[in-house]
Amino acid sequence: MSDRYWDAMDSPFGRMVAQVNGQGGLLSMSFFDHAEATAVAAGARHDAPRLAAVMAQLREYLAGTRQQFTLPLAPSGTPFQHAVWAALVQIPYGETISYGELAQALGQPGAARAVGRANATNPIGLIVPCHRVIGGDGSLTGYAGGLPRKQALLAFERQHKPQPGSNLALFD
Known part of the structure; x- marks a missing residue:
């Protein structure tokens, strides 16, 4: 079974x-x-x-109402892949980071290519947002779902990203 x-x-x-x-x-x-x-x-x-x-x-x-997922994750991977995937979920909705910046955030500034490989093997697309990682020059690079889909996901998130001050409390 x-x-x-x-x-x-x-x-x-x-x-x-x-x-x-x-x-x-x-x-x-x-x-x-x-x-x-x-x-x-x-x-x-x-x-x-x-x-x-x-x-x-x-x-x-x-629907544009959820920017962060709260699901229990159980992907198979190496400790390094898990570290990269954990860093991916920290990238804010509607924003991007380069492979080099992600490697630096992991404390491994020379590991941009290894970060790219781990990103490419992410089994939990969208929820672990590998589409938010771009090239160091700002270009869209590598996405298992294809670059048109990556571009569409990033555009969707930018369109639905809350603007500063949009969630002001009605009562203080």
């Missing part, structure tokens, strides 16, 4: 497929078309109720 479960939903950015383990930890989130969604889920069982929280948070993100 499989300890992996999946569900999928369509979005303006393409079909999204998520997988969780038996404890509800998010293993992966990828963009795929309908044919690929079936292939990626091979070995996992479809279980929409088990992934309800994941899909709800993705819908909130797509």
Whole structure:
């Protein structure tokens, strides 16, 4: 019996497929078309109720009302990859950072290429926002979902990013 479960939903950015383990930890989130969604889920069982929280948070993100995800993450990877992925979730919504800046933030200023490789192997796209990492010259570089999708995600976030002062308390 499989300890992996999946569900999928369509979005303006393409079909999204998520997988969780038996404890509800998010293993992966990828963009795929309908044919690929079936292939990626091979070995996992479809279980929409088990992934309800994941899909709800993705819908909130797509509505422009969620800027940060609060899901338990359980990706497989090396300690270095985990450090890079943990740093990715710290990149603010609607903002970008270069591979070099990310390497420096990790205390490894000469590791921009290694950071790039770890970024490329991120199994939890969008939720662990590898699309927010750009080239040192500001150019869009490398994205498993394709550069047009990366550009669209960044534009979407910039459009929905709260403006300073937009969340002022009504009563102090």
